[in-house]
Every structure is written in structure tokens, then in C-alpha cells.
Amino acid sequence: DTGVSQDPRHKITKRGQNVTFRCDPISEHNRLYWYRQTLGQGPEFLTYFQNEAQLEKSRLLSDRFSAERPKGSFSTLEIQRTEQGDSAMYLCASSTSWRNEQFFGPGTRLTVL
Amino acid sequence: GNSVTQMEGPVTLSEEAFLTINCTYTATGYPSLFWYVQYPGEGLQLLLKATKADDKGSNKGFEATYRKETTSFHLEKGSVQVSDSAVYFCALRGEYGNKLVFGAGTILRVKS
Numbered sequence: 001d002t003g004v005s006q007d008p009r010h011k012i013t014k015r016g017q018n019v020t021f022r023c024d025p026i027s028e029h030n031r032l033y034w035y036r037q038t039l040g041q042g043p044e045f046l047t048y049f050q051n052e053a054q055l056e057k058s059r060l061l062s063d064r065f066s067a068e069r070p071k072g073s074f075s076t077l078e079i080q081r082t083e084q085g086d087s088a089m090y091l092c093a094s095s096t097s098w099r100n101e102q103f104f105g106p107g108t109r110l111t112v113l
Numbered sequence: 114g115n116s117v118t119q120m121e122g123p124v125t126l127s128e129e130a131f132l133t134i135n136c137t138y139t140a141t142g143y144p145s146l147f148w149y150v151q152y153p154g155e156g157l158q159l160l161l162k163a164t165k166a167d168d169k170g171s172n173k174g175f176e177a178t179y180r181k182e183t184t185s186f187h188l189e190k191g192s193v194q195v196s197d198s199a200v201y202f203c204a205l206r207g208e209y210g211n212k213l214v215f216g217a218g219t220i221l222r223v224k225s
């Protein structure tokens with residue numbers, strides 16, 4: 001069991017650039033979640049997929065954010081035209097639909113200069 | 114909407130002291146409740162859970178009881194160790210939902 005992996009672990013970018021993060025869930029997990037965590041706060045839900053279908057999106061997910069899970073396996077989260085307020089840890093989690101315990105990856109820390 | 118409130122930290126204890134971290138929630142129906150732990154430099158790990166009223170979750174000496182009447186899920190440990198130093202997050206999943214709603218986290222520091 002290799003756990004949830006995320007790539008890259010750290011990303012530094014300049015304001016206005018686009019960034020893309022990848023998440024690989026635990027292999028038999030059909031649900032995948034994205035959360036955002038800022039310093040001193042708990043994670044906040046962004047969106048989740050069941051297989052390849054995006055079933056829920058938070059109001060936090062502005063038009064500049066898009067997530068995909070094209071084949072129901074790995075997922076990507078893209079942020080277009082990054083802003084300094086996007087600086088945060090982006091967490092991915094996965095679960096099965098029948099047990100629904102979410103297992104988290106190590107996160108991608110984004111710094112927007 | 115659903116929400117979770119945790120006691121503010123940091124909580125600083127000596128080794129072998131008794132730990133309580135308070136967590137209360139607001140939710141309709143019967144949510145599932147969780148405690149996650151984040152050790153320095155590591156990702157979130159599920160510590161324990163309870164899915165219905167009066168359930169007690171336990172793991173690694175930690176316990177929490179789902180109290181519907183007080184909407185609480187306080188984390189306790191009888192004797193903490195230096196290795197328990199971490200950030201602890203209380204979370205809930207709504208009865209008919211899938212996303213987790215987290216509290217702000219409580220930093221625990223255990224001194225030898």
C-alpha cells in the first residue's frame with residue numbers, strides 16, 4: 001500500500017503564472033478530494049470526484065481553479081493567473097465510497113511571489 | 114452549515130500528564146466525527162473516528178466519545194509522551210455528505 005502521493009511537494013511561482021498539481025490516490029480508492037490549508041487553519045474542502053465525475057465543488061473554487069480526473073485514477077488541480085492569496089498547502093485525499101475514511105497525501109505547498 | 118470548534122492552543126504538557134483537547138460541532142442530523150493528527154513535517158493521519166452517538170473511538174491510547182447531547186467529541190489521553198507532540202484536528206462529515214469539515218487545529222507540545 002503506497003498511500004496517496006502528490007507532486008510536486010513544493011512550488012514557488014510568480015503572480016500571474018499558471019500552476020498544476022498532481023495527486024495519485026490509493027489504487028483501489030474511487031473517491032478523490034482536494035482541500036486547501038492555510039497557516040494556522042484546518043483544511044478547507046475544494047472539490048471531490050467519484051471515479052471521473054466531479055460531484056461537488058466549493059464556493060472557494062473560483063473560476064481560476066479547475067480540477068480533473070480524466071480516467072478515474074490520478075487527478076490534477078490547475079490554478080490559472082495565480083494570486084498571492086493562493087499561497088497555501090494543497091492537500092489531496094482518497095477513499096472508497098463504501099468505507100469513506102479519507103487518507104491524505106503529504107500536500108503541495110504553493111508560494112506565490 | 115456544518116462547523117467544528119476546537120480549543121485554542123498551544124497546549125503545553127509535561128510527559129505523563131493527562132490530555133484533553135475540546136471539540137464541539139454544529140451539524141444537522143447525525144454526522145460522523147474524526148480526529149486527525151499532523152506530526153511535524155508529515156501529512157494528516159486519521160487518529161480515530163466515531164460514526165454514531167455514544168460511540169467511543171480509540172487508537173494509540175487516545176480516546177474520544179461522540180456525545181450527541183452536548184455536540185462534543187473531546188480527545189483524551191491518560192499519559193502523554195514527547196512523541197505525541199503534533200497538531201490535532203477535529204473534523205466531521207455530514208450525515209449525507211462526503212466532504213470533511215475541520216476545526217482550526219490544536220498544537221500540542223509535550224516536554225520531557
